[in-house]
Amino acid sequence: MEFANILDGLAAKKDEVAALGVIVTIFATIISGLWVWRKSRKSGSDSAPAQPQYTAKGNQIVAPMTANNGGVIKEIHVGDIHNHGLSVEDALKLAEKLAAEKGEKDAQVIKSLQETIQALTQQSAEKYNIQQALDLLAQGNTTEAEKIFASIAASARQKGKAANLEEAAALRHLGSLAFLHDTPKAFEAYQQSTALDPDNLEGWNQLGHLYRRIGELEKSEKAYMTVLKLAGEDLINQAVAYGNLGIVYQTRGELDQAIEYWEKSLALFQQVGAKDRVDRVQSLLNKVKQSASQ
Secondary structure (H helix, E strand, C coil): CCHHHHHHHHHHCHHHHHHHHHHHHHHHHHHHHHHHHHHHHHHHHHCCCCCCCCEEECCEEECCCECCCCCECCCEEECCEEECCCCHHHHHHHHHHHHHHCCCCCHHHHHHHHHHHHHHHCCCCCCCCHHHHHHHHHCCCCHHHHHHHHHHHHHHHCCCHHHHHHHHHHHHHHHHHHCCCCHHHHHHHHHHHHHHCCCCHHHHHHHHHHHHHCCCHHHHHHHHHHHHHHHCCCHHHHHHHHHHHHHHHHHHCCHHHHHHHHHHHHHHHHHHCCHHHHHHHHHHHHHHHHHHHC
């Protein structure tokens, strides 16, 4: 058959030929996709997933940036939420390190710092340099993180009363960082937060600590009494409030009242099985009882 005749035949059946071409193209695409998928699966199985480590370098803590599949990455983007790789455990370790550098051992202070660090990782990396703030926190520098929460609070303030709780939360996070090194700044942040969100227990508890720090024991007692009221049926927070009230009365030299509050705190911690808290309150009680008997 001559070449011209072949072309004439193909031209006469151009629709069938076109359809066949589409089918071939689709089939080739499927085969190619399966090959790429199989290769990626094989590549993933050949290498063991990296285990996250929280390592120290000099005075710095290096926090891992860990993906859900175990790989170490710089940053994870999930919609508008940005998780910069710190797990809950890593955030706790970093909070403990920051607190320890300032000689702070209070469990509620450390918990507040942990929540602040976790909140920081959830902010938008398009608006704020979250990674820089985390890196600086690992070096004991809270400046950048404080700026971020101050900016978040200012933005919420512009929205009016509807954003009061959002502003109050940002102020609490700012206060938890400033608590470590700047009492007036922390005091202002927590005062504003309790005004905006008066039913938030954490804000009042931290404000009580700050009043106690500056010697305003009556105001400190009132703040802890507010914590006790807001605790409701929450036995842990009841125990925390009683324990803090005990410290206020010990500071005043009213040891009998301090002992009464600490015994209430001890009983509640024993009831919920908080052994570390039980040991600490028991130790305080023993020392004060010994002093009171002399």
